[in-house]
Amino acid sequence: MIKNNNSSSSIKNHPCKKTPTTLLLLLSLLTTSLLLLRLSQNKIILITTATSHSDHLHSQRHDSCLGRYIYIYNLPSRFNADILQDCESISRPKDKISMCKYLDNFGFGPPMIGDDVSIDSPSWYATNQFTLEVIFHEKMKRYECLTRNSSLASAFYVPYYAGLDFRRNLRRRNVAERDAAGKELFKWLKKQPQWKVMSGKDHFLVIGRISRDFRRNPDNNTLWGTNLMLLPESQNLSFLTIERSPTRHNEFAIPYPTYFHPSSxxxxxxxxxxxxxxxxxxxxxxxxxxxxxxxxxxxxxxxxxxxxxxxxxxxxxxxxxxxxxxxxxxxxxxxxxxxxxxxxxxxxxxxxxxxxxxxxxxxxxxxxxxxxxxxxxxxxxxxxxxxxxxxxxxxxxxxxxxxxxxxxxxxxxxxxxxxxxxxxxxxxxxxxLYTKPNRYKPDGETLEDAFDVALEGVIKRIEEQKGGIQD
Incomplete structure (x- = not known):
């Protein structure tokens, strides 16, 4: 009897041996736990997804740059920086004065300091009328809505200093040499994925000279100017110039720079x-x-x-x-x-x-x-x-x-x-006015300068272009 009891006890308490009822109970508990865990995970996933979507919508509503993002091309230096380095060759046509000093201080030129109290201020400069390309580029570098994500961009800025380049190469008697830069620019742009989306219709270029200087008629023997604005690719761009041709649909005049460039x-x-x-x-x-x-x-x-x-x-x-x-x-x-x-x-x-x-x-x-x-x-x-x-x-x-x-x-x-x-x-x-470059406007700043108005205008124009393509 004692032997049988011990045998029975050893079988009952063996870790690997369970009765059918016990096994069923354990399986039921395990299944329930797994189900609860899965439901819990699904709930977390659902909550997380909903919260993420809500945050995304919230961030979109509060993104003041939506519809204003600008993408700046990092052009080869031949189209801007090298031109500034060669400033000694950019002289005024009549008195041969070099443009170098006028390209300092964001393109504003040398400070004006005099006896007149109204002008004895750090915001007044002896600004040359043909430095708008540099001024605009410097302000654009500090624009609050720049993006390197081209899918967000409302417009694409091409920082080619065409006006300064024109002045530098004007002495070249061979017009083909003067026209070469424009052809090189478009050859480079056409290789960029951003250009291919709309063939340049969402691109703009700022020129600090009158547009007539870039529309040399091939049927005319005059040596003045280049053919930049007559190239096939140019018909898609928006050109911002200090003087437009009234007959051109893609040219828009913006103010000449003045002497006053305030910071607030x-x-x-x-x-x-x-x-x-x-x-x-x-x-x-x-x-x-x-x-x-x-x-x-x-x-x-x-x-x-x-x-x-x-x-x-x-x-x-x-x-x-x-x-x-x-x-x-x-x-x-x-x-x-x-x-x-x-x-x-x-x-x-x-x-x-x-x-x-x-x-x-x-x-x-x-x-x-x-x-x-x-x-x-x-x-x-x-x-x-x-x-x-x-x-x-x-x-x-x-x-x-x-x-x-x-x-x-x-x-x-x-x-x-x-x-x-x-x-x-x-x-x-x-x-x-073209105010001093400033990435962030002071709190409460409401006044728009010539730069802001020009950007607003060109973005609106490009949006109309996009709408026309979709239609």
Missing amino acids: SIEIRQWQDKIKLTNRTILFSFAGAQRPSRSQNGLLRTQVIQQCKSSYKTCTFLDCDVKANGCDDPMSLMKLFESSVFCLQPPGDSLTRRSVFDSILAGCIPVFFNQGSAHKQYSWHLPNNDGEYSVYIPVKELRTGGKRRIEEILRGIPNEKVIGLRENVIRLVPKI
Whole structure:
């Protein structure tokens, strides 16, 4: 009996031996545990997925750069950096002065420090009118919505300094050599995957010269300019230039650079307050040089200068001829415009003038003689109604035997109208300035500068292009 009990006990307690009921119970518990574990894992996965999707949507709603991302091409140095290194060969056409000093300080040029308290500021520079390519590129490098993910980009910026390159190679008598850079640029771009998506229709290029310099007619024997804008690939790009051709669908004019490059909206408002209170003792003024009288613009210039000189009590003429050097001193120019009620803006070598934006900066009401000088150019930066900020005098009014003189026309404008025009001119100041490059705007910064307005315009234009392709 004892032996049997021991035998029975040893069998019952053996670790590998279980009764059928016990085995069933263990299997049931194991199955239940595995099911609960799987449900738990699925629940976690579902919660995680939902949270991740929610966070993604939340981040999209709060991404202020959506629709504003820009992709900058890292071009071979031949198209920008090497051009700056060769700045000694980029000279002004008449006096052969090197452009090197004007390319310093983000393209703003040397600081202006003088006796005038209003200009004795770190935000004033002797800026050359043809350095916009460098200024724009430097500001773009610090733009708050850059991306290296091309799928996010709304637009693609091509930082080729075409205007400076043009000036550097102008002495080349072989036009094929001058045209070579444009062909090389597009050869390189066409190899990039970003270009292939829309064949360049979402790309833009900034040029600091008038567009006419890049549309040399192959049927014309003239040696002036290059054919950059006439190349087949160029028809897809958006070109931002200081003067556009009215007949070109892909050219958009943006302001010439002025002398003032503030770092904050506070500086801009302080300047606006100052020019509101300026005592303007000169009715109208003209800063410019004579042009050959054989051209229509030359004849107009001659008439403007003659009328200004004959109205010596009410008009001041600042001679910008190379020999006179009157306009090489930015402070003298700004003082004249700040003292003037109206600033005459007749066309010169082309329809537009940097002086238009210098006069607006000074709070001086521009007087135009050709609709193409501003009204049909800077649609992104200036009001559609040109009568809000300027005076237009048709050329026929100034021809020999014309009905009225400039002085008579300007004196006939009611004082209330003059005050309103000046107020509107002063309101335009922020939109025609290129402020110092700054990746992040100060808190509460609301004013847009010329760079911001230009980017907004080109992005909108490219979005319209995309819409047209989809349709």
